[in-house]
Structure formats: C-alpha cells, structure tokens
Amino acid sequence: MTVSIIGTGQSAYTRHPRAGTTTSGVISRAVRNALTEAGLTPADVDGFAVSSFTLGPDHAIDLAWRMGLKLTWLMQDTNGGASAGGMLQHAVRAIEAGDAKVIVLATGDLMEGQAFAELVxxxxxxxxxxxxxxxxxxxxxxxxxxxxxxxxxxxxxxxxxxxxxxxxxxxxxxxxxxxxxxxxxxxxxxxxxxxxxxxxxxxxxxPVTGADAVVLTADPGDGTPRANVxxxxxxxxxxxxxxxxxxxxxxxxxxxxxxxxxxxxxxxxxxxxxxxxxxxxxxxxxxxxxxxxxxxxxxxxxxxxxxxxxxxxxxxxxxxxxxxxxxxxxxxxxxxxxxxxxxxxxxxxxxxxxxxxxxxxxxxxxxxxxxxxxxxxxx
The missing domain is CATH 3.40.47.10 (Thiolase/Chalcone synthase)
Structure with a gap:
C-alpha cells in the first residue's frame, strides 16, 4: 500500500498576530485549508495528530472536538521540529494497518512576545x-x-x-x-x-505565529496530484x-x-x-x-x-x-x-x-x- 499526501494547508505566518488570535484558531484554519485543497470535509477524516507548544490547556482530543472530528485514530506529538516526521511515521503505519483511512497532521503555535519568552x-x-x-x-x-x-x-x-x-x-x-x-x-x-x-x-x-497541515490517505488511484511517502x-x-x-x-x-x-x-x-x-x-x-x-x-x-x-x-x-x-x-x-x-x-x-x-x-x-x-x- 502506498500512502500519499493529497492536500496541504497553512494559516498565514505573521510576526504580529491580531488581538484575539489563538493557537486552536490558527491550527483549525490550516486544517480547513488542507481539507479544502484535498476536496474533503471534516466528516471524511477519521485520524488526527497535532503538535503544538501553546495549545494547552487543551489537548489533541479537545481540538478535534472543536473541529467536529469523529475519529478512530488520534495522537499528540511533543517533539517540536521533529514532530512532523514523527507524526508522519505513525500515520503511515496507521493507514497501512487500517486504523484510519484519512488522517490530518497539523502543527502550529501562537508565538507572540510573552508566549515565546516563556517557551524559551x-x-x-x-x-x-x-x-x-x-x-x-x-x-x-x-x-x-x-x-x-x-x-x-x-x-x-x-x-x-x-x-x-x-x-x-x-x-x-x-x-x-x-x-x-x-x-x-x-x-x-x-x-x-x-x-x-x-x-x-x-x-x-x-519566531512567528502560524500553522501547517497535511492530509494523508492511501493512494486514491484516481489521478489526484499527490506526494507518495x-x-x-x-x-x-x-x-x-x-x-x-x-x-x-x-x-x-x-x-x-x-x-x-x-x-x-x-x-x-x-x-x-x-x-x-x-x-x-x-x-x-x-x-x-x-x-x-x-x-x-x-x-x-x-x-x-x-x-x-x-x-x-x-x-x-x-x-x-x-x-x-x-x-x-x-x-x-x-x-x-x-x-x-x-x-x-x-x-x-x-x-x-x-x-x-x-x-x-x-x-x-x-x-x-x-x-x-x-x-x-x-x-
């Protein structure tokens, strides 16, 4: 089985986020953009993984609930710059094993001055x-x-x-x-x-505020532009x-x-x-x-x-x-x-x-x- 990336999304990066910007908000926007590019909706998603330094006190399940996702596979990665690869590794195995069919991987953070200082x-x-x-x-x-x-x-x-x-x-x-x-x-x-x-x-x-996401699924075999893993x-x-x-x-x-x-x-x-x-x-x-x-x-x-x-x-x-x-x-x-x-x-x-x-x-x-x-x- 070949697992492929069929959609990507980003929440615009900015050095100076608008008042009221939240981590869950920028991640959700990136997820929506990725699903739109893939021609899918939240109802199509059964797997979700997220990595963020500033999502707390919420967790992956809280964010998934806020985005209306009903899932059979869920994970949260805490390894920063290596988190995308770690989540990708687990997601590929999950699709190959049949634990999920459509998985969204998302990362993002609100990096305004105080949040960045506390993280450092x-x-x-x-x-x-x-x-x-x-x-x-x-x-x-x-x-x-x-x-x-x-x-x-x-x-x-x-x-x-x-x-x-x-x-x-x-x-x-x-x-x-x-x-x-x-x-x-x-x-x-x-x-x-x-x-x-x-x-x-x-x-x-x-440091900037923003988020990124990709949509993974088994190779659809329908000519959809994709990046095979x-x-x-x-x-x-x-x-x-x-x-x-x-x-x-x-x-x-x-x-x-x-x-x-x-x-x-x-x-x-x-x-x-x-x-x-x-x-x-x-x-x-x-x-x-x-x-x-x-x-x-x-x-x-x-x-x-x-x-x-x-x-x-x-x-x-x-x-x-x-x-x-x-x-x-x-x-x-x-x-x-x-x-x-x-x-x-x-x-x-x-x-x-x-x-x-x-x-x-x-x-x-x-x-x-x-x-x-x-x-x-x-x-």
Whole structure:
C-alpha cells in the first residue's frame, strides 16, 4: 500500500498576530485549508495528530472536538521540529494497518512576545534549571558554539553560511506566504547585528505565529496530484548528548531510509531540511548524504546551493518564512508536498523526489530528535 499526501494547508505566518488570535484558531484554519485543497470535509477524516507548544490547556482530543472530528485514530506529538516526521511515521503505519483511512497532521503555535519568552525559559527541565539562569538568550549561544566547531572542522566561513541564507531568501521572494521576502545581500548578511558570535541576525530563525497541515490517505488511484511517502524514519537520543553535535541522528537512519525508498541521495531533486541555523542545514545535508562525504562543503554550498542548482528549502525555509513554534518541521513537509503536487506557484521546481528532515528538542547542547522522509511525485 502506498500512502500519499493529497492536500496541504497553512494559516498565514505573521510576526504580529491580531488581538484575539489563538493557537486552536490558527491550527483549525490550516486544517480547513488542507481539507479544502484535498476536496474533503471534516466528516471524511477519521485520524488526527497535532503538535503544538501553546495549545494547552487543551489537548489533541479537545481540538478535534472543536473541529467536529469523529475519529478512530488520534495522537499528540511533543517533539517540536521533529514532530512532523514523527507524526508522519505513525500515520503511515496507521493507514497501512487500517486504523484510519484519512488522517490530518497539523502543527502550529501562537508565538507572540510573552508566549515565546516563556517557551524559551521553560523549554524543558534542562533549560529551566541549568541554561535559563545563565546570561544567555535561548538556544542561540548553544548553536553559536556548535557553528564555531563546524567552521573549524569543515573549514567553513561566515560567507559560506551567508550563501545559504541568501539563496533561501531568493526562494522566499517567490513565496507570497514568507514573512521576509526582500532580497538579502552578502554585505547585509555580514553586517547584521551579532546575536552570539559567530551568529548574526540572519543566522537565527524569527519566531512567528502560524500553522501547517497535511492530509494523508492511501493512494486514491484516481489521478489526484499527490506526494507518495516512500520512507519515513526517526532517531531519538542518537548519542545521549555525549557527542559534539556536528552529526545528527539522521546519520544512522539515512541508509535504511534510502534503501527502503529505492533511491539514493543523488536522485533527490529537492531538499527541505530543518533550518533553525545555517550550520544545521550543512549538518543535515551531510548526514543525509545529499552533501557527499568526499566533497568540500564550501565548494558544494557555492556550486549547488548558492546557484539554486539544488533546490534547498524552496519556501524560503524558516530563516525567511519564519518559525511557527512546533510547525517548524511541518513547514518543510508542506513545501515538499506542494512542490511534488505541482502547487508551488512561481517557485515551482520539477523534482521527482524530495527529502524532508526534521530536527529539534534541544536538551543541554543540541537537538535530540531527528526524522527524515523520502517523497515521490505521484504519477
């Protein structure tokens, strides 16, 4: 059985949500938009999964009730940037097992100032007890250290990271839903205020309010534009936070995922990787094998990413479109599905296969969760 994404939806990202905006409201809007695109109604849905940092005190069942969903399968994922891949993995298995026929996966958050500050300060007990008391602001300092280590290890420069941010901003210029669409120059990138050396303003994701959703079902076989899920894998606590952070959990699951999908990283025409920082784009592309081990990363960035020869984060990624809390990982899945279904508008590329990665849940030093999905354009 082939499981496919047949609809995508988004609740518009914004840095400044209107008064009265709620988390349940933005998620519900994304779900409605996804169902409309799929030609379905809430009555057709029998499976639902959600991930959100700010949905509380409500839970998945409360939101499902508010949206009028009657279900035989339900889950709630708490793993942030890796939640989309985790929910996708469970949803594919559920459809294959016959537990549900039509499943909607949704993510979203209200990230106005106070909500974001509380999330950063109380992300988990490690953050609350050991990081928040230090004179540092959220994960930026942690990833500044990781970026410095990556620069030293791989011989990268700030200009190399700048090429990634600039290329994604060029893609964002073609995406009417991206929060930041104005062209970005290398001088602007290098001259931006320092956040935590070597990270500048354009190296760090802007928090936004918004939501994303996808609709999954078994391949309808009726010519409906779709993105087929060839493989989805996940890795949690790959090194128990004992490594240097330069290798993500993707390294151990990439081989099995490529084998299951029947293609290799060289066949990928689109990569949507979790981009909270440019250094993590490099790390994930390397662990996925899209950045070949034998190739100089700096040359690869200039030759493939800067020129947009290899489409990477064609929505603009989180660095330009924004990070809507737990929707960070779903953002890439929605974009990949839109590209493979031919609904990406001016930024449309002609890829047959896409890889999507999720990364998240910073513990003491870096993300503990990683997911990857290999998708194929439906015939």
């Amino acid at each position: 300060a109380n992300y988990n007990s490690a953050t609350r007890d050991h990081l928040s008391p230090l004179p540092m602001n959220g994960p930026n300092a942690l990833f500044a250290m990781l970026t410095t280590k990556q620069m030293e290890t791989l011989g990268l420069t700030r200009e190399d990271y700048g090429h990634i941010a600039i290329a994604q901003r060029e893609w964002a210029g073609l995406n009417p839903d991206a929060v930041y669409r104005n062209a970005l120059t290398m001088d602007e990138y290098l001259g931006a205020p320092v956040v935590a050396t070597p990270l500048g303003r354009f190296d760090c994701v802007p 060839l493989s989805v894998r996940a890795s949690y606590n790959a090194d128990q936070q004992a490594g240097d952070g330069l290798a993500t959990g993707l390294r151990s699951i990439a081989g099995p995922a490529w084998n299951e999908s029947g293609i290799g990283p060289e066949d990928v025409g689109l990569a949507c990787v979790y981009d909270d920082y440019p250094s993590m784009v490099v790390a994930q592309l390397a662990d996925l094998g899209v950045l070949p081990a034998e190739e100089d990363p700096s040359i690869f960035i200039k030759r493939r990413i800067a020129t947009r020869e290899l489409p990477v984060n064609t929505s603009g990624g989180q660095l330009s479109a924004g990070q809507a809390g737990a929707s960070g990982g779903m953002h890439g899945l929605v974009e990949a599905a839109r590209q493979l279904r031919g609904t990406a508008g001016l930024r449309q590329v002609h890829a047959q296969h896409a890889v999507v990665s999720g990364y998240g849940m910073v513990l003491y030093r870096y993300g503990a969760c990683a997911t990857m999905a290999v998708l194929e354009r439906g015939e």
